[in-house]
Amino acid sequence: MADEEGWAPGGPATLFILGVLHLGLFFFATSDDQATLAPALGLWILGISAPLTILGIIEMRRGEVLFGTMGMVFGGLLGIGAGLSFVRGLLIPGESVMDGYWFTGTSIVFFLLLPSMLRLSRLMSVGLAIIGTGLMLLGLSLAGVFGATAVPLTIAGYLALAFSIICYYSAAAQLTNSFYGREMLPL
Numbered sequence: 345m346a347d348e349e350g351w352a353p354g355g356p357a358t359l360f361i362l363g364v365l366h367l368g369l370f371f372f373a374t375s376d377d378q379a380t381l382a383p384a385l386g387l388w389i390l391g392i393s394a395p396l397t398i399l400g401i402i403e404m405r406r407g408e409v410l411f412g413t414m415g416m417v418f419g420g421l422l423g424i425g426a427g428l429s430f431v432r433g434l435l436i437p438g439e440s441v442m443d444g445y446w447f448t449g450t451s452i453v454f455f456l457l458l459p460s461m462l463r464l465s466r467l468m469s470v471g472l473a474i475i476g477t478g479l480m481l482l483g484l485s486l487a488g489v490f491g492a493t494a495v496p497l498t499i500a501g502y503l504a505l506a507f508s509i510i511c512y513y514s515a516a517a518q519l520t521n522s523f524y525g526r527e528m529l530p531l
Contacts, residue, residue: 351406353522354399358415359515361399365392365418366475366508373482373501379437386430393423410460417453422479425450444487451479465531471510478503 365388372378372385400415429443454476461469481500490496517529 351402353406353408353411353518354402354415355408355411356515356519356522358396358399358403358411358418359511359518361392361396362418363508363511363515365389365396365423366504366511369478369482370501370505370508373497373504378497379433382430382433386427386433388427389423389430390427393419393427395419396423410457410464414457417457421453422450441487444483444485444489447479447483447486449483451476451483454479465514467510467531468514471507471514474503474510475507478507 368385368388372381375381396415396419398415398419400412400417400419403409403412403415406412425446429440429446432440432443454472457472458469458476461472478500481496481503484490485494485497485500513529514531517531520528521531
């Protein structure tokens with residue numbers, strides 16, 4: 345439902361888009377050929393970053409600081425930064441240690457969102473902890489901290505898949521509950 349100024353909540357759209365974004369991250373992290381997939385994932389993430397940033401601005405305009413911040417962080421910080429990080433592979437092949445540390449540093453933001461999200465949704469709080477851990481593992485893997493083993497990167501991929509599923513469910517629940525005007529699906 346729209347508020348008094350005509351702005352509807354962007355939460356469901358944000359969560360559906362985040363589900364798609366992290367599904368791509370799952371495919372990348374669990375693949376045997378990250379070098380080939382990295383530029384495509386970068387373009388995928390850059391394409392998703394624009395609507396997430398716009399939704400973040402809409403949420404901020406509505407006074408929804410938490411979802412506005414999530415839209416801005418996922419769209420602006422993670423979307424544009426991660427997208428460019430992966431697209432870099434088109435110009436400079438191979439992984440960059442700094443890209444890995446960038447992901448690790450970015451993962452901290454999701455842990456900082458937890459106290460606010462706990463008040464709104466325990467499920468999404470678990471989701472933020474999952475993706476924070478996943479991005480930290482992804483970052484440390486890309487930085488070479490774990491050596492040549494693919495296990496932490498694969499775990500990061502499955503954590504991204506888990507977050508994707510949580511996003512899809514939470515978006516569907518918010519949308520359904522809003523449409524029916526009552527709680528049809530628990531959040």
